[in-house]
Amino acid sequence: MSAFPYRTLMVQGTTSDAGKSTVVAALCRLLKRAGVRVAPFKPQNMALNSAVTRDGGEIGRAQALQAIAAGVEPHTDFNPVLLKPSSDIGAQVIIHGRVRAEMNARDYHQYKTVAMAAVLESHARLLAQYETVIVEGAGSPAEINLRDRDIANMGFAEAVDCPVVLVADIDRGGVFAHFVGTLACLSESERNRIAGFVINRFRGDIKLLEPGLDWLERETGKPVLAVLPYLHGLYLDAEDAVQSVTPREGKFRVLVPSYPRMSNHTDFDPLRAHPEVDLRFVREGEAIPGADLIVLPGSKNTRADLDWLLRQGWKDAIHRHLRYGGKVIGICGGFQMLGRFVDDPDGVEGAAGRSEALGLLDMGTTLTPDKRLAQVGGRCVFDASSPDAAVDGYEIHMGVSNGAALARPVFEIEGRPEGACSDDGQVLGSYLHGMFDKASACAALLRWAGLHSEHAVDAAALREASLDRIADASAPLLDSILQSSL
Incomplete structure (x- = not known):
């Protein structure tokens, strides 16, 4: 032609x-x-x-x-x-x-x-x-x-x-x-x-x-x-609607709360494609089953979705999950929810105010009108068993997080520390969307969470x-x- x-x-x-x-x-x-x-x-x-x-x-x-x-x-x-x-x-x-x-x-x-x-x-x-x-x-x-x-x-x-x-x-x-x-x-x-x-x-x-x-x-x-x-x-990356997931009984179970303003749930596509992972989105009113890993996704309205999370009983479920040795990851808005508070003094996402968060990371977040937008890359530093595993992704967020937890970063992104880990090694959070996209980072994160697998998901190759x-x-x-x- x-x-x-x-x-x-x-x-x-x-x-x-x-x-x-x-x-x-x-x-x-x-x-x-x-x-x-x-x-x-x-x-x-x-x-x-x-x-x-x-x-x-x-x-x-x-x-x-x-x-x-x-x-x-x-x-x-x-x-x-x-x-x-x-x-x-x-x-x-x-x-x-x-x-x-x-x-x-x-x-x-x-x-x-x-x-x-x-x-x-x-x-x-x-x-x-x-x-x-x-x-x-x-x-x-x-x-x-x-x-x-x-x-x-x-x-x-x-x-x-x-x-x-x-x-x-x-x-x-x-x-x-x-x-x-x-x-x-x-x-x-x-x-x-x-x-x-x-x-x-x-x-x-x-x-x-x-x-x-x-x-x-x-x-x-x-x-x-x-x-x-x-x-x-x-x-293929979904435009918006959450695609249905077929449960895989007996596999490594990952739970994702499907809160009302969940954003960029395409973060979980590599987990959906992993043959050894049973990925489940838990919607409003549904029982919260047991799991190996809980991942809090991004949010367009962090305080409102945090309130939804608390009303649905997720705080008790997460603490019970951690007592039994499970792991928790927070991405972007989900990362902000892991801290002690989310403060919105200027009403960036709604009515001005402060919300007490889950308290799983020693940090707090203040929402700001400026939005960070960047494509980034770097390496994993959260686990000594996976040194220098490469990671790629992008940042889309409004807000700045500060606190002692940031001294234990998840990634090194273009020479700077990014994200935070808990002292006990059970909780980590990051602003990085797409953290599971690269096979090396996906394998490292799942290994940290407890899945030791020889299978690697190449998201780019699957998409092509x-x-x-x-x-x-x-x-x-x-x-x-x-x-x-x-």
């Missing part, structure tokens, strides 16, 4: 989690293979899983994955507007990788004209650098209440005059109603912009589906561009293999796009 015929192509979905992110990633990988300089783009993303870019900004995790698929460095222009919910009605608004403000939904609706300017600015820069831009929509274009001042779906497509491919998940059921109902909610110009349909996550005999495909094309006058298979065992799998499965979609006149 010498060139892709469309400067901008948008992928929208009939619902959230229809498969937009994976379709965009697949197209980016296919175009990269064909020698096309391609960039992913999502005008507006609402997610608590984020990534740090080389230019020191913050974007949605899915766009970082799509950048890997395209073979380019993640950049803030790939996701110019990122919303990180801090409550049911409010979110941190990030523009071009930097925190702009904390807004409630009504104020952000008024702010969308400013956000749209940032979106179009980023899109124009990408068109100047790349041959084509593959765009991911957000949610569904059929959300009538969000149509006014829309920047995430048809509002963007109309502004830049690009064709749209509409994706639906057949595994959920009702796929034909999803397509027809979505078209019914669009304006005439928006319906005309839909170039065709993609049915995602199909399993079964395609012959049994063909009568439905024929009906859909007759009813709408639009082609079904591809039917993509359900692929099991993919290792999964991107190639979804690209191979999506080749018919690219062929249909190239053969049709969108």
Whole structure:
């Protein structure tokens, strides 16, 4: 392929989690293979899983994955507007990788004209650098209440005059109603912009589906561009929703409390993939089972999630776990919870105040308006049995921790000590997201926690293999796009 015929192509979905992110990633990988300089783009993303870019900004995790698929460095222009919910009605608004403000939904609706300017600015820069831009929509274009001042779906497509491919998940059921109902909610110009349909996550005999495909094309006058298979065992960074985990009875059990504002749960993907680890997310109201290791994840609202943790009985469960010789790790907000207190004097994450924390590390944290964003690397120093094990990751946090526990660091990051360990060696915490991603660090952390395994999880290799799998499965979609006149 010498060139892709469309400067901008948008992928929208009939619902959230229809498969937009994976379709965009697949197209980016296919175009990269064909020698096309391609960039992913999502005008507006609402997610608590984020990534740090080389230019020191913050974007949605899915766009970082799509950048890997395209073979380019993640950049803030790939996701110019990122919303990180801090409550049911409010979110941190990030523009071009930097925190702009904390807004409630009504104020952000008024702010969308400013956000749209940032979106179009980023899109124009990408068109100047790349041959084509593959765009991911957000949610569904059929959300009538969000149509006014829309920047995430048809509002963007109309502004830049690009064709749209509409994706639906057949595994959920009702796929034909999803397509027809979505078209019914669009304006005439928006319906005309839909170039065709993609049915995602199909399993079964395609012959049994063909009568439905024929009906859909007759009813709408639009082609079904591809039917993509359900692929099991993919290792791909989730945009936001926690993916289900199949329990592995009898294995090394790791518990993660699934608090309301849990962020960057992609930290646990390498543990999910480890054949000797039984990873379990414990949700509200569920019993807290016994475990070998408890990991407190990151949080977008540390004090609120700490309060949730205490209400759910986790403090008693953690102390009981430690009495029986278990280990505890805290990551980012979870690290802050391990200290004596979390202080928010300026109301950075909500109402100003101080919360007593779990008291497992001799330190305290003060939240500050400045957010640290950095890609970092270094070595493990928490355990003499694993000297110099390499670790990579990224930091995304607001707050500064101080106290005696920091004299026993977990990592050495670019020559500086990072994190803290308890005197008894049972508890450690760090601001480093992605600490399990590198096989050497993952093995060292699990060995410290009590799992001595010869198995190593190479997260990068698993991710690359999964991107190639979804690209191979999506080749018919690219062929249909190239053969049709969108």
